[in-house]
Amino acid sequence: MSSSFQAPKGVSEYVPPRADLFAAIRSAFAEQARLAGYGYLELAVFEDTNLFRRGVGESTDVVSKEMYTFEDRGGRSLTLRPEFTATVLRAVLEHNLHKQGALPVKVWTTGPAFRAERPQQGRYRQFYQLDLEAIGTEDPRVDAETIALAARWYASLGLTQVRLLLNSLGCRECRPGYRTLLQEFLRGLDLDEATRARIEINPLRVLDDKRPAVQAQLTGAPLMADHLCAACQEHHDRVRELLADLGIAWEDTPRLVRGLDYYTRTTYEFDHPLLGAQSGIGGGGRYDGLAEDIGGPALPGIGFGLGLDRTILALEAENAGFEAAPRCEVFGVPLGAEAERRLFALADELRRAGIAADTAFGGKKLKGAMKDADRSGARFAVILGERDLAAGEAQLKELATGDQTAVPLTDLTSTLRERLSR
RNA sequence: GUGGGUGUAGCUCAGCCGGUAGAGCACUUGGUUGUGGUCCAAGAUGUCGCGGGUUCAAGUCCCGUCACUCACCCCA
Numbered sequence: 488m489s490s491s492f493q494a495p496k497g498v499s500e501y502v503p504p505r506a507d508l509f510a511a512i513r514s515a516f517a518e519q520a521r522l523a524g525y526g527y528l529e530l531a532v533f534e535d536t537n538l539f540r541r542g543v544g545e546s547t548d549v550v551s552k553e554m555y556t557f558e559d560r561g562g563r564s565l566t567l568r569p570e571f572t573a574t575v576l577r578a579v580l581e582h583n584l585h586k587q588g589a590l591p592v593k594v595w596t597t598g599p600a601f602r603a604e605r606p607q608q609g610r611y612r613q614f615y616q617l618d619l620e621a622i623g624t625e626d627p628r629v630d631a632e633t634i635a636l637a638a639r640w641y642a643s644l645g646l647t648q649v650r651l652l653l654n655s656l657g658c659r660e661c662r663p664g665y666r667t668l669l670q671e672f673l674r675g676l677d678l679d680e681a682t683r684a685r686i687e688i689n690p691l692r693v694l695d696d697k698r699p700a701v702q703a704q705l706t707g708a709p710l711m712a713d714h715l716c717a718a719c720q721e722h723h724d725r726v727r728e729l730l731a732d733l734g735i736a737w738e739d740t741p742r743l744v745r746g747l748d749y750y751t752r753t754t755y756e757f758d759h760p761l762l763g764a765q766s767g768i769g770g771g772g773r774y775d776g777l778a779e780d781i782g783g784p785a786l787p788g789i790g791f792g793l794g795l796d797r798t799i800l801a802l803e804a805e806n807a808g809f810e811a812a813p814r815c816e817v818f819g820v821p822l823g824a825e826a827e828r829r830l831f832a833l834a835d836e837l838r839r840a841g842i843a844a845d846t847a848f849g850g851k852k853l854k855g856a857m858k859d860a861d862r863s864g865a866r867f868a869v870i871l872g873e874r875d876l877a878a879g880e881a882q883l884k885e886l887a888t889g890d891q892t893a894v895p896l897t898d899l900t901s902t903l904r905e906r907l908s909r
Numbered sequence: 910g911u912g913g914g915u916g917u918a919g920c921u922c923a924g925c926c927g928g929u930a931g932a933g934c935a936c937u938u939g940g941u942u943g944u945g946g947u948c949c950a951a952g953a954u955g956u957c958g959c960g961g962g963u964u965c966a967a968g969u970c971c972c973g974u975c976a977c978u979c980a981c982c983c984c985a
Contacts, residue, residue, distance in 0.1 A: 496976070548983055552910075570985085600985080605910065607978060609985080616985060681982090698981075746984060756984090767984055794985030822943065857945035872943055886945070 497606030498613040499796050504811070509615075511811035512644055512798060513597060516617050519640045520595045523632065525619055528596040530578050536564040542573030542781050544748025546688045553602040555612075567601035570747065571618035571792055572774065573781065579622055580783045590623030591788070597795075609765030609797050620790030622778075627722050630753045630773065630789050631729035637757060637769055637791055638735050644798070645807035649768065651736065652756045654711070654743040655723040656691070659751070659776060661716035666690055668709045676704045691744040710741040719752055726753055749774040753789060759797070761804035768801055769793035812843070817903055818865035819846035820856040822872035829896070830871055836900055842907060861886060867903060 494500055501509045517527070536556050543550050555567040568574050575596060579585060584592045597617045606612060619636065621629040634651065641649045657665060673686045673693055678701065685693055694705065715723065730737055737755075745754055754772035762768065771791025778786040802809055817837055819830035830846050837844035845863055847856035853870075860868040870882040870891075881899060884891040885906075894902050 493976075553983075602984080603910095604983060606976095607980090610983080611985090614985060696982090764980065764982095765984075769985070792985060797985055820944080853943050854941080854945075857943095859945085861945040868945080870944070874943075882944085884944075889944090889946085891944085 495612070497604075497611050499611040499615070503814075505799065507811040507814065508802070508809070509795060509799060512802070512809065513617065513795065515643055516595075516597075516640050516793075519636055519643070520619060523593070523636050525593040525595045525621075525636075528575065528578060528594045530574050530596055530598075531568070532598065533565045533567050534574055534577070536566040538573050538577055538781060539566055539569060542576070542749060542777060543570060547746055547748055549602065549746060553604055555601045555603055569602045570600055571596065571616060572620065572747075572749070572777070572790060575618060575620050575790070576622065576774075576777055576783070576788065577781060579620075580778065580781075580786075585623055585784075585786060591621040591626075591629055592623050593621050595619040607765070609762055609794075609800055611796060615795035617793045617795060618790065620788055622788035622790075623786050625722070625775065625787045627725035627753075628729060630722075630726045631733065631735075633771065633789055633791060634726075634730065634755060635733050635735055637771075637793060640793075641757065641798075644802060644809045646759075646798075646801055646805055647807075648760055648805055649801070650738060650758045650760070652740040652743050652758055653727070653730075653737040654740050654754050655715060655719055655752050656744070656750050656754045656772070657711050657715050657719050657752065661714060661719055662711070662751075665709065665711055665714040668714070669694075672708055678704075689748075692746065694742045695744050705742070712739075712741040722752055745770060745772060749777040749780065751775045755791075757793070759801040759804070762797060762800055765797060765800075767794075768797040813864055814843055815845045815863040815865045816843045816907055817845075817867045817869060818860040818863045819844070820853065820860055820868050820870040821847065822853060822870070825876060826871040826873075829876070830869065833869065833899060837903065840900055840904060842900075842903060866907065869899065869903075 520527075536554070539550055539554060545551065549569050554569050557565055559565055575594065579592050579594065584594070595618060597615070599613050599615055601613055603612060604610060619633060621633055638649070638651065656662065670686055670690045673690055674683075678686075678693075682693060682696065682701065691711075693701070694708065696702065696705075727737070727739075740756075743754060743756060745756070750772040752773040752775065755770060756767050757769035758766050759768045760766065769791060771789070773787065773789040775787040777788065778784060801807075817834075819834055821827040821830045827846075827850075834844040834846050845865070847859045851859065853872075857868065866886060868884045868886055870884060875881050875893070878893070879897075880893045880895050882891050883894045883899070883902065883906075
C-alpha cells in the first residue's frame with residue numbers, strides 16, 4: 488500500500504542499494520578531482536532566468552522549450568538550472584575566484600539539474616550531473632587534463648566500453664564564415680519544416696540529426712574541421728597530441744555538435760554503445776566567449792558535465808562490477824538483554840575502529856537474528872548468549888563457510904580487525 | 910513536444926471466446942530447547958494504475974487519464 492502521492496513525472500529517485508552505488512561513484516569522482524587540484528563548489532539550484540538565456544543561448548532547445556521557469560513572490564523570473572556551466576561561471580565571477588589565486592580556477596560541483604522533456608530511461612526531468620571546469624586559460628593542456636580526468640573516472644568504475652568523440656567547433660574568427668557556407672549547402676537539401684527552420688537559427692545542429700534520410704543528404708556537407716583558422720587548428724592538434732601522450736583513445740567526429748551555444752574549439756562527448764538513444768553519458772568543451780556573454784571579463788574556459796543517471800545505467804549494462812563499500816561487515820546476534828547491551832556497545836566500538844557493524848533489533852530469537860545476519864551481507868556474525876557471557880567469550884562465525892570459534896570478549900575487536908584484513 | 914508499446918502480489922510475469930485472480934522468486938511460521946544461507950511442510954499478501962462507459966456479469970471490450978517504456982527530438 489503506497490500513499491496517495493507519487494514523485495512528479497520523470498524525476499529520477501534512488502534508494503538502497505542503488506543509491507549506495509550512486510554515492511560511491513560520486514565519491515570516486517571527488518577523489519579524481521582532488522588528485523588533479525579541483526576545488527569543490529556548492530551552488531544555487533535556481534538562477535535568474537536571464538543567466539541561462541544569455542549563457543546557454545536563446546536558439547537552443549534547452550532554453551527555448553525545456554526550462555522550468557517560474558516567478559517568485561517578488562515577481563522575479565527564476566529558472567531551475569538546466570545545466571551547470573553558466574551557474575559555475577557566474578559563481579566564479581561573483582566570488583572573484585579568478586582574482587584571488589592562480590589561473591586557471593579549477594573547480595567542480597554536483598547535484599540535480601532540470602529539463603522539461605518527455606521522460607524515458609536515461610532521460611529525466613530531474614537528473615544528476617558531475618560538473619568540472621577550468622577557467623582562465625586557453626592552454627590546450629587543460630583541455631586534455633579535463634578530458635583525461637573524466638576518462639580516468641570511467642575507467643576507475645570498471646567501464647570499458649566508453650567512447651570519446653572529439654571535434655573542434657572553431658572560434659569567433661572562423662566559425663561565422665563556415666556557418667554561412669554550411670547554411671548555403673543545407674538550404675539546397677530536401678528537409679522537413681522544423682529542420683529548415685533550424686538551418687537559419689542553429690545550422691550546426693542539423694549535422695548530427697540521427698535520421699538516415701537526413702544523414703544520407705549530408706555526405707557532401709562542408710565540415711568545420713576543414714575550415715578552422717590557423718590558431719584553432721593549432722589548438723586542436725595540440726589537444727590530440729596531448730591525449731595521445733596520455734594514452735587516451737578518441738574518435739575524430741567532425742559531425743559532432745552540441746546543443747549549447749557557448750561551445751568553441753574543443754568539443755567532445757562520452758558515448759556508451761549499450762544505452763540506446765540516450766547514449767551520451769557525458770560531454771563538454773571549451774567556452775571562450777561565455778564569460779563576456781554573461782557580462783563578465785574575457786576569461787576562456789573549458790569543462791564538462793557527466794550524467795550520473797546514465798553512468799549508473801552504463802555500469803549496469805556492462806555489468807562492470809563496481810561496488811559500493813559494504814554497509815555491514817560484522818553482525819551482532821544477541822540472546823537476552825545483557826547480550827543486547829554488550830553487542831550494542833561492540834557495534835559502536837567496531838565502527839570507531841572503521842569496521843561496518845550492525846546488530847539485530849527488536850528482541851528477535853536466534854533463528855530470526857541469524858537470518859538478519861545473513862541478509863546484512865556481513866562476513867562475520869558475533870553470537871552472544873548466557874553461556875558465552877558466563878564463559879567470558881562470544882561465538883565468532885564466518886557466514887560463508889559456517890566456521891565458528893569461541894573468542895574471548897576482550898579480544899573481539901582486534902580479532903575481527905585481523906580476520907577482516909585477510 | 911511527435912509517433913508506438915506496456916501497466917495484474919514486494920519482484921519477474923501468466924490469465925484463452927467477458928463468468929468473480931494465479932505461478933516462480935521474495936516474505937511469515939514450523940521441522941531445530943542456542944545457528945543463517947540449502948532442504949521439507951504450512952501460511953499470508955492484490956483497490957488487476959486511476960476514472961467513467963457497455964453488459965446480468967469487466968483483469969479481459971470501449972473512452973478518458975496518469976505513470977513507465979521504445980524511436981524521433983533533445984542531451985546528461
